[in-house]
Amino acid sequence: MVDPPPKTDPLDEAFAAYLKSCDEGTIDNRDEFLAQFPELSDELRQLMEAADLIGRVSAAASGLNVLPAAPGADTVALDAKSLQDGSGADLSGGDPAVTLPMPNRSKGDPGPTLPFELGDYLLLKVLGRGGMGIVYLASQRHLQRQVAVKMIRSGILAGENEVRRFYTEAQAAARLKHAGIVSVYQFGHLAGHHYFSMEYIGGTDLQRKISDEQLSFQLAARYVRDVARAIHHAHQNGVLHRDLKPANVLIDEDDQIHVTDFGLAKHMDGDSSVTGSGAAVGTPHYMAPEQAGGDSDRATRQSDVYSLGAILFACITGRPPIVADSVMQTLIQVVHSPAPSVRLYRSDTPADLETIIAKCLEKLPNKRYASAAVLADDVDAFLEARPIHARPRSMLIKAWHWFEGVPLVAALLGRRMLNPSVNHRRFQAAVLSLVLLAPLGLAIAMMVWQQSRNAMPDRVVIAGGLHGGVYDEVSDTLAQRLKSTHNVATNVVHSGGSLDNRDRLLSGEVAIAPMQASAINDDRLCVVAPLFYEAVHLLVREDSGVQSILQLAGHRVAVGPEGSGSRMAAELIFDSFELPPEVLPRVEIPWPRLIEAEAPDVAVICIGRGSRLVADLLASQKWSIIPIENGVTVSLQHPTLRPMTIPRADYAAAELPEAGIDTVGTTAFLVSRLDAPGELITATLHALYQPPELVNGLISLNRAAEWQGLAMHPAARLFYRRKQ
Numbered sequence: 001m002v003d004p005p006p007k008t009d010p011l012d013e014a015f016a017a018y019l020k021s022c023d024e025g026t027i028d029n030r031d032e033f034l035a036q037f038p039e040l041s042d043e044l045r046q047l048m049e050a051a052d053l054i055g056r057v058s059a060a061a062s063g064l065n066v067l068p069a070a071p072g073a074d075t076v077a078l079d080a081k082s083l084q085d086g087s088g089a090d091l092s093g094g095d096p097a098v099t100l101p102m103p104n105r106s107k108g109d110p111g112p113t114l115p116f117e118l119g120d121y122l123l124l125k126v127l128g129r130g131g132m133g134i135v136y137l138a139s140q141r142h143l144q145r146q147v148a149v150k151m152i153r154s155g156i157l158a159g160e161n162e163v164r165r166f167y168t169e170a171q172a173a174a175r176l177k178h179a180g181i182v183s184v185y186q187f188g189h190l191a192g193h194h195y196f197s198m199e200y201i202g203g204t205d206l207q208r209k210i211s212d213e214q215l216s217f218q219l220a221a222r223y224v225r226d227v228a229r230a231i232h233h234a235h236q237n238g239v240l241h242r243d244l245k246p247a248n249v250l251i252d253e254d255d256q257i258h259v260t261d262f263g264l265a266k267h268m269d270g271d272s273s274v275t276g277s278g279a280a281v282g283t284p285h286y287m288a289p290e291q292a293g294g295d296s297d298r299a300t301r302q303s304d305v306y307s308l309g310a311i312l313f314a315c316i317t318g319r320p321p322i323v324a325d326s327v328m329q330t331l332i333q334v335v336h337s338p339a340p341s342v343r344l345y346r347s348d349t350p351a352d353l354e355t356i357i358a359k360c361l362e363k364l365p366n367k368r369y370a371s372a373a374v375l376a377d378d379v380d381a382f383l384e385a386r387p388i389h390a391r392p393r394s395m396l397i398k399a400w401h402w403f404e405g406v407p408l409v410a411a412l413l414g415r416r417m418l419n420p421s422v423n424h425r426r427f428q429a430a431v432l433s434l435v436l437l438a439p440l441g442l443a444i445a446m447m448v449w450q451q452s453r454n455a456m457p458d459r460v461v462i463a464g465g466l467h468g469g470v471y472d473e474v475s476d477t478l479a480q481r482l483k484s485t486h487n488v489a490t491n492v493v494h495s496g497g498s499l500d501n502r503d504r505l506l507s508g509e510v511a512i513a514p515m516q517a518s519a520i521n522d523d524r525l526c527v528v529a530p531l532f533y534e535a536v537h538l539l540v541r542e543d544s545g546v547q548s549i550l551q552l553a554g555h556r557v558a559v560g561p562e563g564s565g566s567r568m569a570a571e572l573i574f575d576s577f578e579l580p581p582e583v584l585p586r587v588e589i590p591w592p593r594l595i596e597a598e599a600p601d602v603a604v605i606c607i608g609r610g611s612r613l614v615a616d617l618l619a620s621q622k623w624s625i626i627p628i629e630n631g632v633t634v635s636l637q638h639p640t641l642r643p644m645t646i647p648r649a650d651y652a653a654a655e656l657p658e659a660g661i662d663t664v665g666t667t668a669f670l671v672s673r674l675d676a677p678g679e680l681i682t683a684t685l686h687a688l689y690q691p692p693e694l695v696n697g698l699i700s701l702n703r704a705a706e707w708q709g710l711a712m713h714p715a716a717r718l719f720y721r722r723k724q
Contacts, residue, residue, distance in 0.1 A: 119190050147197045170196040172239045172265035180230030182260040203253045207246035220315035226257045228376035240266045244307035245286040284330040285320035286310040292334040302365035309360020317345035352382045359390040454678035459489040463501040463513035471514045481687035497564030516565040518640040526713045528670040532697040535665040537605045539623045544601035556585045556600035569606035572638040608697045610650040618654040627662040678715035
């Protein structure tokens, strides 16, 4: 199958036909010619006017002599000595290497050679060759000056796109009038060759300057500042350069810069780009990421700012910011890899200069300098030792940019990393090793942590209760047993009762504490063991005349202190029988003072059955116990209470009824924090059930094992499961 011929741009074809007609002298009226292309007339007229503008441009001649540019430059320089001592190419016309670009000649025909007459110009010598054009040193006879003449390298076989790009360069340069930009003099089309003449600069170029010597920071900064000023002028006139590099910066004998080669320029005020969307144009080492990524047609002023930063980097270090083994690798790294710090290659670089370069080389255009003029102002500030406006990257940003260079991280971020550094590869290997070993390390760490968390502490603090109360008795005995069996230091602290013990547990002041069930109201607390049942003893003075709880109204009642188990149980009962403080005044006094004549008529004590305290009060024959009726109703209203009976045997000397005394009661528990060490809980349980019985009425081990429906400490749950 024969491939179809490539599509051509109708505008290019029309303009080429116009130029051919002008060359042959067959066009009489421009409007008649435009009438042949009604759909393209506006755009075609703009190209015609651009060609007219270039043709009208003329300026004073320049007598400067220049050095040959680096290979690949379209506009180059020439050393004046090569014209004097015969060095370089033969000017007499015998060297085929310097023949004019006429690829349509027959095999073996060298064609015309230098010197060669091209209209008013006498082409003398090749100054340099680029990818598209050839630049000659020429003498313009009528004005008697030396100029540089650029011609399309493919000669009369140049395609429409080549011609259009050639015009774009000439048009872009011709509209710029700045001391730092090489001027275009004249445009023409003779003998099948498109050409334009331009200012002839003597001296050298910045690329050769960089190669020959290490530039001082001040000189490098001055060069780039002046280039930035020139480029700002181009931007103000709607022209983007898009191919800024050291080889395109000429330096004359007065050490002043001149920007050249606008072959890839784009007019911002119209769609005059010579590249289409998706084309990457420019020199890879100095190309902005958006150009390297194929968005050259979307280049902005910040794209040229990036190139200026890359030039400054090269001026200081002698190399571009990003260098790879191939063009493709360079383009990928320009797009994806952060630019290195200039101090990696020249450690004595001033911090402000490093900051300026880093801002120019930001990947995102909006993070660079807003314009070339702003960049030039900051470089001026550096040269004059004034504070610059750019701010250095933070250590966090620098660390992140370095981290992005790790191949695995780059892959996860969707970036391509072809040549990671040795340090990045080592870091990745270390991280992967850690990842592979992490499960084992984590398991070991968890085992060590679990063991340390569950280990027996060196010192155990246990909360007691009111001085002389049953909680104190339980805690003292536990402390003595733990000390003797596990050789740990123990201490018992007296407290105000259940609520006080709860707060001490939560704050970490104590490790274990006894308390009533109603005080266990925090998810951080858990049960170690049920201790004993506490019965509510409703005591009345014999001479009070009170025989029922319904007769309490108007009498003072002695209750335990705020936060104690007795007080909590008493308030629940008073609530059930609707006895608020204004009906039944509460009085807080120590229980031993109940034998005094001034003591209240009623006392509510929640304590273990057979309590010595209650037994002593009953033995005085000044107090008696009365029942609490409707215990089931009270327990339904307050689930922490349960119906109970105080048997006659608990207080034999008091001659209680044969059936005992009906009342309600609650349960006292030994409590800890959920994160208490497992070994401490296990040791405490062993001490709790060690004979003899810790306290009268202690709930037995077998019955305690039936309480596992509670929020119990894991070690306690395991302990009871094994005892079942």
